[in-house]
Amino acid sequence: MRIAGFKIEEWMNKYSNDAVFDLTTTCISPLSINELPFSKEIFDVKLGYGDIEGSLRLKNAIKSLYTNQETNNITVTHGAIGANQLVFLSLLERGDEVVSVVPAYQQHYSIPEALGCGVKLYFLKEENNWLPDFEELDKAITSKTKLLCINNPNNPTGAVIPDDMLNEIVKIAERKNVWILSDEVYRGLNLTGNPYSQSIADIYEKGISVGSMSKTYSLPGLRVGWIAGRADLINEINHQRQYNTISVSILDDYFASVALENRDFIAERNFKIMRQGRSILKNWLEENIRYRCVLPSGGTTVLLKYNFDIPSRDFCLNLQKKTGVALLPGETMEMEGYVRLGYCADNLKPALERLSGYY
Numbered sequence: 001m002r003i004a005g006f007k008i009e010e011w012m013n014k015y016s017n018d019a020v021f022d023l024t025t026t027c028i029s030p031l032s033i034n035e036l037p038f039s040k041e042i043f044d045v046k047l048g049y050g051d052i053e054g055s056l057r058l059k060n061a062i063k064s065l066y067t068n069q070e071t072n073n074i075t076v077t078h079g080a081i082g083a084n085q086l087v088f089l090s091l092l093e094r095g096d097e098v099v100s101v102v103p104a105y106q107q108h109y110s111i112p113e114a115l116g117c118g119v120k121l122y123f124l125k126e127e128n129n130w131l132p133d134f135e136e137l138d139k140a141i142t143s144k145t146k147l148l149c150i151n152n153p154n155n156p157t158g159a160v161i162p163d164d165m166l167n168e169i170v171k172i173a174e175r176k177n178v179w180i181l182s183d184e185v186y187r188g189l190n191l192t193g194n195p196y197s198q199s200i201a202d203i204y205e206k207g208i209s210v211g212s213m214s215k216t217y218s219l220p221g222l223r224v225g226w227i228a229g230r231a232d233l234i235n236e237i238n239h240q241r242q243y244n245t246i247s248v249s250i251l252d253d254y255f256a257s258v259a260l261e262n263r264d265f266i267a268e269r270n271f272k273i274m275r276q277g278r279s280i281l282k283n284w285l286e287e288n289i290r291y292r293c294v295l296p297s298g299g300t301t302v303l304l305k306y307n308f309d310i311p312s313r314d315f316c317l318n319l320q321k322k323t324g325v326a327l328l329p330g331e332t333m334e335m336e337g338y339v340r341l342g343y344c345a346d347n348l349k350p351a352l353e354r355l356s357g358y359y
């Protein structure tokens, strides 16, 4: 299968490691094993494959994040990246039509394209606070559409689709008999109201929720994600999954279970970092009028508009060379003229000070 280069990953692999201030990140400072309340029994666990589709303990912990799922509605994957890929491989065939709401993770359109699907990009707009317009979305989805892909909360914009809006999107999909894949890796990180938005899997029969330990739970090194959806679809996914996963590491499975069972302390820590980052960013924007952004409602990133006549790649390359600050060019997300900024990054304040002095 030939597939387009994954622009964000390519950029980050090339430039993020050398950054002095890495604002390309989407993670909230990863936790160490010592910060988790694990038991020493883990040292006696035999390092076999473990439970092939994820341990019951882990599936029960994942189930507790939803209102309407059972363990047979859940499968454990190699991160959300593995989860998204399995959904596409299981659901799509050459010639199917897919609508992907962008900006989003490139998997949501490049994998369907590589599978030979017709992919339509529906672009969110800054003037709508990066939220979908129902009429436009309704038009983009046709009677031929098989799958709608959304990312809620959204990377890169930091927008959260309010629950009543999500219900409207479900009505459109229901009317047109369309599956919805909702990439919910930032679910649990809403800055106002309930930290957890409704999950698409809980409110729509053809809703597929993808989750992960990487962002909300600050454990990207575990490489644990999951899919929650209709049992018949999960069976199909498990059929595909035999070919590329076997199981996730038994250690990852264990530590993910411990973290999810103790998620309140992770949330407390992460919301402190998020609120602090949002406030630093807000103050900085007030004094730096050549930049603007819709402040985040959730997630870990914003899409920053810069008022300089320079392509986003050049902007980021020059910035990093002169100041050591790394940002992600909008061009890698089909959003030329913008850059992605991780507002939960370590050293946000000194990094923004350097950004102020850049031009």
Ligand SMILES: Cc1ncc(COP(=O)(O)O)c(C=O)c1O
Residues within 6 Å of the ligand: 026, 078, 079, 080, 081, 082, 104, 105, 151, 155, 183, 185, 211, 212, 213, 214, 220, 224, 225
């Ligand atoms: C929207 C989105 N989906 C999926 C992923 C992949 O996450 P994971 O680390 O769980 O594979 C990312 C990572 O940045 C992401 O932002």
